[in-house]
Amino acid sequence: MIFDFFKYQPRLPGLNDFPLAAYSTDFSLDRLVLGVDNIRCDVRLSPTFCNTTAKLAALLIERETGIWTRPEKVRLSALAKEQENFRHLYGQIMTDAVNKARAAKEMQVDFLAQIAILSMLHEEIRRQYDLLISYCKNTIRKTDLAHQEDPKLGLKLKDDLAHVLAIREPVQQKVGLELCDYFKEIRETDIREMREAVFGQDLPFLFDLLSNPIVHRDNPFNDYFMIEEYDLCLGRRVDDPDRYEVLLSVLRSIFAFLDMEETAAVHWSLDRRRREISAAELPEDKEARKFQLQKIDQWIRHPGNIDLLLNQDLTKTQLKTLKREQADKQTIGNHRLRLKHQRLLTGYFFQQFSRTGLMERITASYEMQPMYRDYCPPLIPQQVLQYLIAPKSRKLIRSRLKRLKKLYGKTFRLWPLNRKVVQMERMGTRRKKAYLVRFLRAFFRYHRDYCCFNVYRRASERINLVTDKKILTLSKANRTLYEFLLPHEQEMGEKPIINHTIIKADLRGSTDITHQMNARGLNPASYFSLNFFDPITDILAEYDAHKVFIEGDAIILAIFEREDTPSGWYSVARACGMALNMLMIINRYNKKSQAHQLPILELGIGICHRADSPTFLFDGDNRIMISPAINLADRLSGCHKSVRRIIRKNISPFNLFVFQSVTDEEMKQTADDILLRYNINGIELNEAGFRKLSQEIDLKPYYGDIPDLGLEKVRLYTGKFPTKTGRYQRLVLREAEVPSVNPKDLSQLNLTHRKYYEVCTSPNLYKLTQKIFGGKTSTRKKDIAASVAQ
Structure with missing residues (x-):
């Protein structure tokens, strides 16, 4: 009746009256480095462990199928x-994962290992099952070809x-759950204490994932699976209320x-119905809606909450025990x-589920x-359920069972x-309420496992289990490979690159030299090789330099700094020393060339430092380096033709001059280096390199x-560095301000705030610098930093 809306009802207990537990599935791998495809994390698992997993999975599948x-x-x-070996190897793999996570100070490395191993396990079980099916088919094929006299054998094999x-x-x-039981056993004993000592308690989600049946199913919505595993039979049609x-x-x-009932002041039915309607409509504010959904879902994901809210039998038992x-x-x-509150809540839940036909x-x-x-087969569980609740479906189901009884060789009794x-x-209300509590407990568990499965599925999709050698090499070279290996599989290879410095040496006028030599019937290729490329190759080891790229008139070199090798952390100093030696080689060969009336060589060198690792790609076995430092070093080694035409004869002891030909506003509008340079036998170092x-x-x-x-008002710096072989070499650098000039004649307009750095090459300057600093004591590095800032 309409007057029921104005009937007084006792206030329902709020959720704050119960110590509800929250189940969180917060999980992320977002702080990890993406692999070579820029989508997933590259992971390499121990080949020995993967092989053992394959053997054990195959044996368990054969045991379960009887084939x-x-x-x-x-x-x-x-x-x-294989079972014992599997346990032992898993313990070693997870120990390596925890140690690598601790070294990286990143818990997500350990999470990555756990998800990667579980993902590998599922792939291997499916692969081994496919192999068993292929074995059965091949056996049938061989039997048919052999024309066995016993036809029963062929039929048995097909069955x-x-x-x-x-x-x-x-x-x-x-099989998946059995293998995961081994994981749980090792994690509860050998690994748990180690992990908790480093990162604290492990995520419950990751541990529960090992006993989650949905994870191991290709079709987690199968009716038989749902009934047997979760005590549920949910509808799947669009109009099904369940x-x-x-x-x-x-x-x-x-x-x-x-949650709202906690603050309710009026206990009339109409007021309660209004609150129910507004509760169904979540807050409009996105953040508030997200927070409320997250809080409610965390409650629904914890099956124990149903016993707290609705399980009166459990509370009565506890009450009897307390009295005793x-x-x-x-x-x-x-x-x-609590028992009183549970009676009220059970009534309310029952009312709501009855109202919706559930x-x-x-x-x-x-x-x-x-x-x-x-009845199943030929029916499916949903059809049996429909027979019980939908009279209109009974006639169709009867005729189906009658039609199929001959095929199945039995009569299906419907009584x-x-x-x-x-x-x-x-049926009475009490039994229905008991079914409701049973259903909700099962649904909460299913909801928890399904949410965990979705989190796992999304995480596993972000993992690339790498086995291809080409991808392994590429990912390892770019420091994007996460490896979880056994002790004997750990490679003692090169340490990862942490910094790198690029040297670009560019020959001036190589096209004119080639033309002149061809006109005289001479060989320009051998000339460049003997006077430039070969002598430079001979000194690479002295400075721990590596060839990156060589073309007809240029060479690009790199010097790397690696982790845990402080003896090699002189990449910029050695690059400067290498560049000086390159110019010395050119000068020496130029004197010889002049004596034989051959063209002389002129160089421009740029040095650029980057405080990170370069990236690499591979063309077959050839490693190709990619770094922004290469482009900048190319700019620093350049020499503008217009500037060279104006500065025809340089009588200064310096060989590098940098000019700004545009306004400061134009400089700010671009990230490119648009400065003008004169660089003939000069060496320019970028500002990051100087620091x-x-x-x-x-x-x-x-x-x-x-x-x-x-020279007037010149700012110089000098110091010594050790080469790879331990020999010490002196450097002299000049710091100068970039002048703003008229590009037509390079006449100075004013000085800008920008600076450039030249590695000086004049022998006279080195001698005078040695005299200047001969009696002075060392200056601390913070004084240098202050000087750079002036």
């Missing part, structure tokens, strides 16, 4: 041996194949309402109050369970189902005049 591919004598011994195909999903699930999504929406609305043990009055009073389906799903196997229909009509050099060696600054060379 053996090996002699009976070796089956049990092989299985026991075996049909059996293997029919039980694939349950066998894969059973679909998973619909049920979740109903539960969210109920929990949102109960003569517990204090407050504890007994709390349990009595109670009838829930009752039918449990009433059919003892007998549904008698047990009809009796169940009558029993359901007479790194001041950290590598003790640089002594000087600012003032050098009359012997006609």
